[in-house]
Amino acid sequence: MNDEMSAYDVVVVGGGPSGATAAADLARGGKKVLLLDKAGRIKPCGGAIPPRTLKDFDVPESLLVARARSARIVAPSDRSVDMPIEDNFVGMVDREIFDEWLRERAVRVGADRRDGTYLRIERDPDGMAVVAFRPKGADETERVRARCVIGADGANSQVARQEIPAPPAPYVFAYHEIVEAPAGMAGETYDGRRCDIYYQGAFSPDFYAWVFPHGSTASVGTGSAQKGFGLREAVAGLRMKTGLAGCRTLRSEGAPLPLKPLRRWENGRDVIVTGDAAGVVAPASGEGIYYAMACGRMTAAAVDSFLETGDARALKLARKRFLKAHGRVFFILRIMQRFWYSTDRRRERFVSLCADPDIQRLTWQSYLEKELVRSDPMAHVRIFFKDLAQLFGVVSPWGRRA
Structure with a gap:
């Protein structure tokens, strides 16, 4: 190994809401942090966050692209239920903008940032983790030492596959298209102040489809765990049904959404996973942003304790604290999805x-x-x-x- 390679207290692999939150918290606490992110990757996401996200994680309201005041739930028969939100709202964010702001905040409070592709974790002769990655636009592999590695690299986490002895979480595969919203903010089939959720087998046989407002744009998407189900075709059908077929498509994304926390988040030594990599997307709803950030914060606290004490058992605290706070809700939502969505x-x-x-x-x-x-x-x-x-x-x- 090259003795001149950089050394960090923590390398965070993945710059989504969970990784960026963990990186910012650790850097703010005086740790030397590298945030390694695969630039240009945007997760398919309806973009909904509860208002307490702004307070809990000091997120400015300017990042909200819309405020939904109600939800409309559509049954297979096309009958629908309106669910108004009294004296509150669901905030909507554009993940392209929101995630980048979180990454930049981590940099502002002291984290280093590199754009590149994670390859693997190697070991120095003394046993310290060495993170190998390929910088964006480069052909050669670079390496940095790390006292601890946080895998925040999504549902298909390479960090988890290489380091965590736990079976992967079950997941649905999600796909959405960001389209230009209709000129009128409100109408019979689209309302820029309302989230529409479709429980119809034509659009998802085992999950749901959605149309969520993003201000000047809208997210139209669906998800399913059923292999071979045509997600793109389902979204095309949903756009036709909702009058959005003629709206210009700005971008499209697809990715798996894990729907159950992993049984184990750490390797018992110096590696831990967080966010989607840990499986903390809510069953039934698919909500992930708030839970990812909460998980990132708990992971950062556990890593900080590990770095201060050298006791790898401290890494177990992240999963324990997350499940204490949210495990009951996840359990109920998982049962609900299995029965009601079948x-x-x-x-x-x-x-x-x-x-x-x-x-x-x-x-x-x-x-x-x-x-x-x-x-x-x-x-x-x-x-x-x-x-x-x-x-x-x-x-x-x-x-x-x-």
Whole structure:
């Protein structure tokens, strides 16, 4: 090995919301950090974030390209339910702009940044990790030493595959197209202040499709775990259905979305994964930005403790703390997805349940506050019995007696 190679406390592989958040936190805390990012990669994402993201991670409101005031849920029968958000909103961001701002913030607080492709982790004779990568536009491999490596390189994480002894997480493959939004902000099929979610087998047999407003643009996408399902064809059909077929396509992206946290996030030595690489995308909803940033922050805290103490057991704290904070929500969402998304008949019942005021209120409170709502136990009891009625066919969808 070259004795002249640079050495860092931490090398973060991947500059999405989780990696960039971890890099910024560690650099802000005085650690020498390298943020290695594969430039130009944009994840397919509806771009929705709860407002608390702005507060929890000091994100300026100027990064919001739209504020959705409601959601419309569309059933297989084309019946729909409107879910207004009382006195609040869902923030929408453009990942191309949002992620770059997060990376630049990490640089502003002290992290070094390199654009390049991660190759592998090697070892010095003394056992220290050596990260090998190919800089953007170069043919030769460069190497840097690291006391710790954070893999934030997505659902197909090479860091996780090489270093973490855990099976990969189940995932859906997502695809979306960013299109120019219609000139009018509101209309029968598109509203720039509303998120539209389609639970229809033609657009996704086991997940959902969406049309999310991004100000002057819109994200039209879908996801499925079913191999061979035509995602591009489904999006084309959705654009036709919603009157967006004639809108100019600005870009398109596709990538897997993991839907279950990995059983293990660290190698017991000096490597840990975070964000999509750790599997922290919410089941059922596919929401990932807030959870990725929360995971990045917890990972940074665990790495900081490891660097200070030299005890690799500290790296286990990231997964433990994340699951303590969000594991129950993920568990419930995973069960919900497995049952309600399995057939169009069940999805019809699921959408009809969404018309219930108790469900709407608790859904928005849980989403916006990022925790299960316990302040109204009777509402949970009412929802429980309504769920049972739907499950056992006591009532037909939309409230009619069976």
